[in-house]
Amino acid sequence: MQIEDLKPLLAPGNRKIVLLVMDGLGGLPMEPGGKTELETAVTPNMNKLAAEGILGQMRPISTGITPGSGPAHLSLFGIDPMSAEVGRGVLEAFGVDVPVNKGDIAARGNFCTLDSNGVIVDRCAGRISSKDAAPICEKLKAIKLPGIEVEIKHVKEFRFVVVLRGAGLSPDLDDTDPERIGTAPLKVHAQNGAADKAANLFNQWIEEAKKIIKDEPKANGITLRGFATDPGLPSYKELYNLRAACVALYPMYRGAARLVGMDLIKPQGESPSDEFKAVADRWNDYDFFYIHIKQTDSFGEDGDFAGKVNVIECVDAALPSLLALNPDVLIITGDHSTPAKLRGHSWHPVPYLLWAPATVRPDLETEFGERSCMRGGMGIFTALDNMPLALAHALRLNKFGA
Amino acid sequence: MQIEDLKPLLAPGNRKIVLLVMDGLGGLPMEPGGKTELETAVTPNMNKLAAEGILGQMRPISTGITPGSGPAHLSLFGIDPMSAEVGRGVLEAFGVDVPVNKGDIAARGNFCTLDSNGVIVDRCAGRISSKDAAPICEKLKAIKLPGIEVEIKHVKEFRFVVVLRGAGLSPDLDDTDPERIGTAPLKVHAQNGAADKAANLFNQWIEEAKKIIKDEPKANGITLRGFATDPGLPSYKELYNLRAACVALYPMYRGAARLVGMDLIKPQGESPSDEFKAVADRWNDYDFFYIHIKQTDSFGEDGDFAGKVNVIECVDAALPSLLALNPDVLIITGDHSTPAKLRGHSWHPVPYLLWAPATVRPDLETEFGERSCMRGGMGIFTALDNMPLALAHALRLNKFGA
Numbered sequence: 001m002q003i004e005d006l007k008p009l010l011a012p013g014n015r016k017i018v019l020l021v022m023d024g025l026g027g028l029p030m031e032p033g034g035k036t037e038l039e040t041a042v043t044p045n046m047n048k049l050a051a052e053g054i055l056g057q058m059r060p061i062s063t064g065i066t067p068g069s070g071p072a073h074l075s076l077f078g079i080d081p082m083s084a085e086v087g088r089g090v091l092e093a094f095g096v097d098v099p100v101n102k103g104d105i106a107a108r109g110n111f112c113t114l115d116s117n118g119v120i121v122d123r124c125a126g127r128i129s130s131k132d133a134a135p136i137c138e139k140l141k142a143i144k145l146p147g148i149e150v151e152i153k154h155v156k157e158f159r160f161v162v163v164l165r166g167a168g169l170s171p172d173l174d175d176t177d178p179e180r181i182g183t184a185p186l187k188v189h190a191q192n193g194a195a196d197k198a199a200n201l202f203n204q205w206i207e208e209a210k211k212i213i214k215d216e217p218k219a220n221g222i223t224l225r226g227f228a229t230d231p232g233l234p235s236y237k238e239l240y241n242l243r244a245a246c247v248a249l250y251p252m253y254r255g256a257a258r259l260v261g262m263d264l265i266k267p268q269g270e271s272p273s274d275e276f277k278a279v280a281d282r283w284n285d286y287d288f289f290y291i292h293i294k295q296t297d298s299f300g301e302d303g304d305f306a307g308k309v310n311v312i313e314c315v316d317a318a319l320p321s322l323l324a325l326n327p328d329v330l331i332i333t334g335d336h337s338t339p340a341k342l343r344g345h346s347w348h349p350v351p352y353l354l355w356a357p358a359t360v361r362p363d364l365e366t367e368f369g370e371r372s373c374m375r376g377g378m379g380i381f382t383a384l385d386n387m388p389l390a391l392a393h394a395l396r397l398n399k400f401g402a
Numbered sequence: 403m404q405i406e407d408l409k410p411l412l413a414p415g416n417r418k419i420v421l422l423v424m425d426g427l428g429g430l431p432m433e434p435g436g437k438t439e440l441e442t443a444v445t446p447n448m449n450k451l452a453a454e455g456i457l458g459q460m461r462p463i464s465t466g467i468t469p470g471s472g473p474a475h476l477s478l479f480g481i482d483p484m485s486a487e488v489g490r491g492v493l494e495a496f497g498v499d500v501p502v503n504k505g506d507i508a509a510r511g512n513f514c515t516l517d518s519n520g521v522i523v524d525r526c527a528g529r530i531s532s533k534d535a536a537p538i539c540e541k542l543k544a545i546k547l548p549g550i551e552v553e554i555k556h557v558k559e560f561r562f563v564v565v566l567r568g569a570g571l572s573p574d575l576d577d578t579d580p581e582r583i584g585t586a587p588l589k590v591h592a593q594n595g596a597a598d599k600a601a602n603l604f605n606q607w608i609e610e611a612k613k614i615i616k617d618e619p620k621a622n623g624i625t626l627r628g629f630a631t632d633p634g635l636p637s638y639k640e641l642y643n644l645r646a647a648c649v650a651l652y653p654m655y656r657g658a659a660r661l662v663g664m665d666l667i668k669p670q671g672e673s674p675s676d677e678f679k680a681v682a683d684r685w686n687d688y689d690f691f692y693i694h695i696k697q698t699d700s701f702g703e704d705g706d707f708a709g710k711v712n713v714i715e716c717v718d719a720a721l722p723s724l725l726a727l728n729p730d731v732l733i734i735t736g737d738h739s740t741p742a743k744l745r746g747h748s749w750h751p752v753p754y755l756l757w758a759p760a761t762v763r764p765d766l767e768t769e770f771g772e773r774s775c776m777r778g779g780m781g782i783f784t785a786l787d788n789m790p791l792a793l794a795h796a797l798r799l800n801k802f803g804a
Binding site for chain 2 (some may be wrong): 001004052096156173179357359361362364366375376377378379380381385388389390391392397398400401
């Protein structure tokens, strides 16, 4: 059964669903015989939920496939990323409130540092601060292209988005980041004739930009990636009849949520309890809350096992404020695994905890961890099952057939 | 691999398969920390089979989807209910031996009670007894429609079936039951122009019927639902080369079995041991027996936990008579879950026990219950796997490829 097949089954309801995503949650032991990050963390609240609920292992995309955050989130939201690929450019643009309509082409831009020969010496422009990078983006707004509207907006640190709007543009363009230092950024290359116009325009824009930033100490070069147009995804309202909200600090996750029609709620601070407070403030306005915790992934990417453990413990410590809202369904999981041991995303399935006091069939597990999830009652399942499970446990799906 | 792909692999054989379906078997604990209906029931015979066999969890349709009994049974029989939806009218008609051929339109009828304004005050006609309702159906046989053959037959209590036979009829008709009291039954409404003729005929029939029953104290109104024609399903003989028989007390399940070409065996009484006795009496005539136990579902629907437990215990107590027949493969499962806690069908997977002394690979579980099935060796699988498993364990499938 496909997600679209749920539509005729949707039932009205007032039960609330919370999807708490700790980015890159899944981990690995650093040493043989050791524990994972989640198993190491002291998580009395999650363990209580595990004992009352049911555990399983979620496969983000397909066995053995390491997902990016974009496709992994789409899966969690019930959108098959194999049939609806969403470019990074669009995710970033949506995350910073830059509209991308059908036919517009968005790209994610990175500032980089070039030497006097135009060769990349730092792909992230010395991780230039947002304070320094934002004014450079302002200067780039001066660039005009013939017959085309250009919008550029700073995202965070060395990252920005640029969107071209006009007739006859195609997103079939290759990334310009050579993905290594010691070589010059590539030209924007069209994958087919239909994309020649867009390639020429982006190349023109880059040439103009290079003139403007040529004297910047760090950010004197540019790479573009993830060229994409609006994928026209269905919304949570259409798909699930849910009023859905997103609480996330990072633009890309806000972008992914907005792509499926979620409202964005801005927390007052950056801690897990600030994010939970933001949910509490708007509890009556929505049926579904997606909460995103970024730092589990960041520490995983840095290979910082203890840092990741600490973030998980902070989330656990803040959980009582979320539970005090009495959600009907609470799902705690990740979008993918980011084991500190591997310093990056991985293909390992993601620990999944489903708690729903009125409807859950508990298993025998009493702790939230990778190995308890391996024994959990839900087995191994695809992330595309996440939304059907959430809706079912919120009693928001009618019976199929007589 | 699809079910049709089994055909070239079918092997002759004489091993016998028994599929024992306890309707709505899967359950939930009523209280945190409690046991399910199946876990609570004292089932020494099933536990012995569990210890010798292998357990798993079966998904009737798709994750999160609560199935009706019709689609759930089709899945168990190896027919994908997403591609072959069968209307309730056809299931009911087949269950009471009323033929529905291609182009005939069957509907399930309910008697209801109308007040003097024609508004429904009881959707089930006070649950009128079969003894009282059957003669009313007899009277309705007097209704003639121009150029059309009409067959009406009483089913049980307030339920009957009516079948129209003639040229140019389409089943694309909406149910007339408004699904609440305080409003009149709806007219039969055609979903498209091709169904106008059938809509008019059914509406004529209802008007005539209302004249005949207008003075009935309880059954003075009629609603129709589940309009459908013969879906033309393949038979067990074609699909599996099995001589198959059904032992079921309720018309709808007999109807589902007949749709896939099973013979119907009528037990002499209504207890599980009566049903098993009916199998024993015809043991030599068939390769496959489908046995349906209804009351597990009925008690689940009523929220009667203890009642459901008791039915399971009755089935267990009767099992030795079934085992005395020495089936080669015995599968004990449900068509879906009906937890007493939820008073209705649910989406939770169904406990599944496969016992086949000559061929089973046993797991470590020793009791038949939801949580032992969660740990069972078969994992979670779809109901469409039921028939391939049954055939394989009966050594009725040849090797695929060299």
